[in-house]
């Protein structure tokens with residue numbers, strides 16, 4: 133049965149940084165991941181003895197594109213899009229089984245105490261200890277289709293969390309419709325499952341799609357589910373920890389601030405309340421944390437599936453689009469595309485489409501195929517030499533956007549599209565070297581530095 137454990141077993145030891153001594157959980161995983169990032173290092177972090185808690189914590193699984201690609205069944209980052217789209221187009225529905233390790237221990241009523249979980253503080257201004265790595269599973273109140281997504285949960289007591297559904301995705305829609313029926317929304321929070329389920333939960337797919345079907349597609353087999361003990365929901369049988377409960381209808385209270393993907397601490401919150409009915413878990417569970425803020429892990433998890441999905445939609449209309457990158461520097465607000473331009477105006481067409489497909493975007497830059505869109509110096513070179521501001525860009529004011537952008541105004545932002553592709557009457561030739569000279573240089577360097 134695929135689980136977090138089968139994935140951890142498959143990881144090469146050199147990709148894991150283990151801490152065998154007792155470690156403070158407040159801030160430490162975040163500080164370590166961000167310090168390592170500065171050196172371009174993205175190991176998974178494994179804390180065997182968190183101070184004051186009786187279970188290990190793993191974090192930073194999703195910090196590198198190659199590791200995410202392997203979770204999706206591709207050998208490396210270059211193969212991710214194809215692997216993702218194969219799963220999206222060949223979903224495998226989950227199946228219900230009678231029992232599973234996630235219910236080896238069950239706490240209900242007065243026995244519930246989420247404070248015993250190694251939920252950490254991540255950033256200095258955070259309002260408290262937060263779960264940012266919980267997959268919230270709920271059901272469409274009208275159709276019953278399951279939905280998986282992430283929403284930050286501020287621990288407020290043994291059985292109480294504050295929640296922010298600010299991306300106003302499907303769970304927000306479900307809650308509003310439940311409220312209209314006068315009902316709370318039942319939600320199961322899954323902590324620690326096979327990372328393929330995390331990738332699927334982070335994806336924005338149609339409301340009629342159960343993300344677990346895509347996770348099954350990624351794994352090539354159905355996900356086994358067990359029925360929750362206190363709510364009408366099914367959860368991965370091999371998960372580590374599940375918190376069963378309800379998002380309250382028509383009730384709000386203060387929540388936040390929290391260090392968000394934008395790189396800012398934000399008070400913006402839908403201020404929802406999540407009340408816990410049960411905690412079920414393995415006898416010796418592993419707690420999975422996700423490094424929040426604009427860490428590599430948070431941003432990559434949020435955008436890998438989106439890139440694949442949006443790229444495919446773009447190519448359906450503009451087949452000459454070659455690649456799409458959401459750079460880390462732009463949090464989720466910038467994107468670069470490369471294309472083999474055949475006619476003038478084609479880049480603008482692709483840019484408009486891109487803005488239409490993703491409301492978070494504020495800046496999109498189109499470049500030619502010879503520009504490496506994963507190298508921002510190359511993007512700036514294209515801007516420096518192929519772009520004129522008076523003719524090659526357009527601005528669309530006041531468009532719906534993501535409210536967490538601190539510069540947005542009343543939930544709207546301007547969209548800036550830049551066409552940095554070579555104009556038609558361009559007569560400059562890019563400098564180049566003869567291939568034999570490059571080969572000579574490579575051989576000479578290989579002789580001087582054989583270890584490379």
Ligand SMILES: Cc1cc2nc3c(=O)[nH]c(=O)nc-3n(C[C@H](O)[C@H](O)[C@H](O)COP(=O)(O)O)c2cc1C
Pocket residue numbers: 264265279280281282283284285296297298299300301302303333334335336337422430433434
């Ligand atoms: C690690 C992580 C944390 C997230 N935290 C939140 C959050 O606190 N609130 C929120 O509204 N969206 C959050 N999101 C975004 C949604 O979970 C995400 O957009 C998801 O795809 C929405 O699912 P849906 O399309 O099924 O509604 C987070 C995403 C990730 C990857």
